[in-house]
Amino acid sequence: MEAEAYRGYCLESVAAVCDVVLITSDEPSWEVPHIKDCVVVPDPADQAALSAAGRVLAERYDLAGVFTWTEWYLLPVARLARQLGLPTAAPQAVQGCRNKATARSVFARHGVPSAASVSVRTAEEANAASERIGYPVVLKPAAQAASIGVIRVDRPEEMPAAFAFASVGASRSRENTGVLVEEYLDGPEVSVECVTHRGATTAVAVTRKHLGPPPYFDETGHTVDATDPLLAQVAPAAAAAAIKALGITDGVQHVELRLVDGRPRLIEVNARIGGDMIGHLVRLATGIDLPKAAADLACGRAPDLTPTRRGSAGIRMIYPDASGILTARHINQPFAAHTLWLRQIQWIREIGEPLLLPPDGDLFTARAGFYIVTGRDTTEVTERLDTTADEITVATRADR
Numbered sequence: 001m002e003a004e005a006y007r008g009y010c011l012e013s014v015a016a017v018c019d020v021v022l023i024t025s026d027e028p029s030w031e032v033p034h035i036k037d038c039v040v041v042p043d044p045a046d047q048a049a050l051s052a053a054g055r056v057l058a059e060r061y062d063l064a065g066v067f068t069w070t071e072w073y074l075l076p077v078a079r080l081a082r083q084l085g086l087p088t089a090a091p092q093a094v095q096g097c098r099n100k101a102t103a104r105s106v107f108a109r110h111g112v113p114s115a116a117s118v119s120v121r122t123a124e125e126a127n128a129a130s131e132r133i134g135y136p137v138v139l140k141p142a143a144q145a146a147s148i149g150v151i152r153v154d155r156p157e158e159m160p161a162a163f164a165f166a167s168v169g170a171s172r173s174r175e176n177t178g179v180l181v182e183e184y185l186d187g188p189e190v191s192v193e194c195v196t197h198r199g200a201t202t203a204v205a206v207t208r209k210h211l212g213p214p215p216y217f218d219e220t221g222h223t224v225d226a227t228d229p230l231l232a233q234v235a236p237a238a239a240a241a242a243i244k245a246l247g248i249t250d251g252v253q254h255v256e257l258r259l260v261d262g263r264p265r266l267i268e269v270n271a272r273i274g275g276d277m278i279g280h281l282v283r284l285a286t287g288i289d290l291p292k293a294a295a296d297l298a299c300g301r302a303p304d305l306t307p308t309r310r311g312s313a314g315i316r317m318i319y320p321d322a323s324g325i326l327t328a329r330h331i332n333q334p335f336a337a338h339t340l341w342l343r344q345i346q347w348i349r350e351i352g353e354p355l356l357l358p359p360d361g362d363l364f365t366a367r368a369g370f371y372i373v374t375g376r377d378t379t380e381v382t383e384r385l386d387t388t389a390d391e392i393t394v395a396t397r398a399d400r
Contacts, residue, residue, distance in 0.1 A: 074094050314384075
């Protein structure tokens, strides 16, 4: 359900302009109307299995390109593209994005404003690194995504529990199970949605991020405004410079940063379309189709990045007040039926399923759903997000 909810728009957009053959971990269901063929691979992160599936499809079809919007498959897919002789960002550049320690070193070497970062193996090493950097610090897995295992630490006495939390998140990675201690960047968080073709990067939108309560970094919502003045400020100074430093020549990038004293500081570069429906928000606000752009780049074509809209769009995640079993989830139906600017309400958990907030869970276990609104500008979108929140009910009971 979550794959369709969060990425269905990507497949639908690409299928509208391309014949799609899919490598997937499960038998297709909702994907069927959008694909021509598929090969099922239980674990697409398994390079040998993914490469074998790619060869099968290459024997059946004249493939023009291959790409993924899934973080954990980025490096295997880049290697597959190379094996099939298809356009791709260099695998070593993609690997630099996946390994946050490597990225920090690259940023430092190229003068890209980032954060102090130290790799650690134990809570004692983490505490020593934190003393050098200065509290508060952030602990995070070296190769994860979706804020899994990311936690702020304000005092030394919090370190043992925080290191254990980050280590659990890191252990879920097949690429690198290390933990980083990083300087806490105090300021609003944004992302820049970029498209790079033959080494030239175009920043198409800025996404304003909204986070849940500390010490965790769960993303609770995003807004995109086609006329956001931040775009000119953060795109050339940080986003494009970080992409160039990592050696990325082609693809769509989701570049995360924070504004510290008004100046951009890099968090990370993701070599894919942003999650949480950000690509869909970009299209609603600007008219630019990032999934189609990604497909064009994968086929070696220059994408069309012409804006056709000047509006704003926002998404808000629906979380329970407390962890437990979902007992109720509904929206005021007359409101939903007659509110044209409410573009989507999507439930991703069924009644009777558990919802687990951090530290016991993460965004994959905590969210009941999400909704999307549009408006003329960020102020109007924010008001409409708040209005819609008052029309939604989510309830849980303690799991005994």
